[in-house]
Amino acid sequence: MKTVSMSPEIKGWCPGALRPMMSGDGLVVRIRPRGGRLTPVQAKGIADLSARHGNGLIDLSSRANVQLRGVAEAAHGALIEGLRALGLIDPSTEAEARRNIVVTPLWRDGDGATDLARALTEALAAGDAPRTPAKFGYAVDCGPLPVLRDISADIRIEQGAMGGLVVRADGASRGAAATEETAAAIALRLAEWFLASGGAPGGRGRMAAHLARGAGLPPEFTLAEAVGTPAPAPVPGPLAQGILVGFEFGQLTAETLSILADSGPLRATPWRMFLIEGAARAPGISGLITAPDDPRLKVVACTGAPACPQALVATRPVARALGSSLAPGRRLHVSGCAKGCAHPGPAALTLVGRPGGTFDLIRSGIAADPPALTGLVPEALTPDILSE
Ligand code: SF4
Structure with a gap:
């Protein structure tokens, strides 16, 4: 019988392009745009490579990286050649790992x-x-x-x-x-x-x-x-530098990326959004988050099952169902295991998957903190439980 570990596996490294990580849906290939910026040609090229060699889904990471999902091992070499032609590949795996820089997108x-x-x-x-x-x-x-x-x-x-x-x-x-x-x-x-x-x-x-x-x-x-008080994190909408657009769970399709590239250079942000440089308005396509009060901004959820091999539950359907019932200013983090990849910091509410497909609820903490409630079956995850 398969046993399920209570502790998530800590790999101690992040995927790169040259050193991808295997996930439940294929290789995860993470691109670190230089200076956090993609030219329109680079963004179009990534969209094309994602559609050809991956599953057409692209994640934005909390370190402003761009991550192609669902890449077959046999396609990795061709993908790297395509990315190299776009000027997106470092000379070595070591150089790629060390170039771990987040630049303010503002x-x-x-x-x-x-x-x-x-x-x-x-x-x-x-x-x-x-x-x-x-x-x-x-x-x-x-x-x-x-x-x-x-x-x-x-x-x-x-x-x-x-x-x-x-x-x-x-x-x-x-x-x-x-x-x-x-x-x-x-x-x-x-x-x-x-x-x-x-x-x-x-x-x-x-x-x-x-x-x-x-x-x-x-x-x-x-x-x-250093200068004292930080500025609040920006929200979707127009800024002096362009327009900031978000995506549900920070994930977009290759097709969306290709359309965004037509509007100008893209700055990847650690808030899992793109800043379309110099644009006054977002392209009129579905799936973009363009308003700061969009309920999809209240929830964070990792990849979860089945795409992450460590996930104990599916996360995004739960987050999607509960997001609109959250009170203003409250954030819900749904994590497939205690690793809490999608939101390492504290959230007002965190649901963490447990063996057997149940959830623990943590209030004002991170995914690894002691829970206030345990053993919640998916049917018990109602807005009432979250508001108590
Ligand atoms: S937190 Fe989510 S994405 Fe990270 S290892 Fe656990 S299930 Fe996978």
Whole structure:
């Protein structure tokens, strides 16, 4: 008899394009757009490759990556050649893994964010760049107010409270003063300190956890204060840089991506939306979320069963059924297992799949937190249970 593990498998690495991950519906091939931006030619090309070599479904990740699903192992080589021709493939698996950079999608021409991201990309591609763990990443968040504080990163580059830039370890309130010219090199020095001070025993580890265990930063990284209050995460609709459009569960079809590419360059965002650069209105196609009060924005759900082999339940039908009954401002996260991939942070309500196809309900916590209710069968998942 097949036994079902209570604990999700922690792989300790994320899929890439050169190192895809096998899922229940085929390979997951994750593309990291350079500077978080796809030209119309690249976006059209990805849509075409998804339709030809994948199952035509594309996920946007919480680190602003673009993920092709349902790729057959035999088609991976041809897919990589197609992506390489579009300028979307790194020279090696190691270089791809290290280039783990999220850039604020709200950058404006001339504000230095894209130059900084380019400099960091080049520094991380060097042969002697720090060999940080697979999930170790950088946030280039140097707009007037930071917008990526809720997005996973180990080293953050932000505006300083007194002007200039600050390179800051995640988990520390202060960092090193920097300029556009020096920030990339300083960020790599901080990554080197992380490794040298024992931040990644056994090849795994994150910056905030390292500091929480008592690691003391070098004085250089404690001098400058970053700008204080972050800006709220943007919502679908028009922005100064273009129009922000979302998708149910952050997933779109190849056909939708191809149509979006006709409207302009696309900035991938860590909020699982695309910012259509320079566009004043969204194309009139079904499936786009264009209004901030759309109920689909209240729910987050991972892939779930059957497409994820670790899933203990189907997630999206449950999330879809409950989303419209949620009170304004409340968020529901439905997770196929306790790993909580789709929403690592806390949510007002989290339903987590358990062996046997039941759910646990966690209030104001993450998927791995102790539940308030256990053993809920799908029929018991009513709006009343969520509001109690
Ligand atoms: S959280 Fe969801 S996507 Fe992640 S491993 Fe569990 S079931 Fe799969």
